[in-house]
Amino acid sequence: MTRIPAHTVDDAPAASRPLLEHFARQSRGARRLLNLHAEMAHSPVALAAYYGMRRAFDEHATLDPRTRTAIMFTTSAVQGCGYTHAIHAMLARASGWSESDLESLRAGRDAGDVRLAALLEVARAAAAGAGRVPDTTWQRALDAGWTTAELLETYASVGLSLFTGGFTHFAGTRLDVPEAFSPSPEATRGVRPS
Secondary structure, three states, X not given: OXXXXXXXXXXXXXXXXXXXXXXXXXXXXXXXXXXXXXXXXXXXXXXXXXXXXXXXXXXXXXXXXHHHHHHHHHHHHHHOOHHHHHHHHHHHHHOOOOHHHXXXXXXXXXXXXXXXXXXXXXXXXXXHOOOOOOHHHHHHHHHOOOOHHHHHHHHHHHHHHHHHHHHHHHHOOOOOOOOOOOOOXXXXXXXXXX
């Protein structure tokens, strides 16, 4: 059950309206708001926090979109959030991930890219362990060629995904995008919070 009223651009608090307009324009011509945005608009600070995180990626991201969507898809699988998992599945498909790749990522397998697997292992550990990543997992990512800056950007992607998923759980947001396959417990295979 949804706990927070969903707004339109016209009935949202005044401080939320410009951001809702932004998200409506981004909806690929549909000019409709996702329930996520329409509910966040009830609190301008919640919507602005989300927007700020998204804008940081638009302006400063160095990881390519395919890698970023794999991180967020993996994070939503660990978090067990159907809403963000569905959104991240759509974004991952648009970034070139196949259905079999997504199934591998969801289950915590490498999807054919050992270097990326090391990075996603960091993302899984951070998502499952409230940011805690075992030293061996961190070192495997460095040994695979990821830089400390890229690992920090990975953490930022994990944080955005957790913020979004946490909000939809908190608000009881109704799914308004095509449902992805269910997040599974296998996604956290081998991850132990420290």
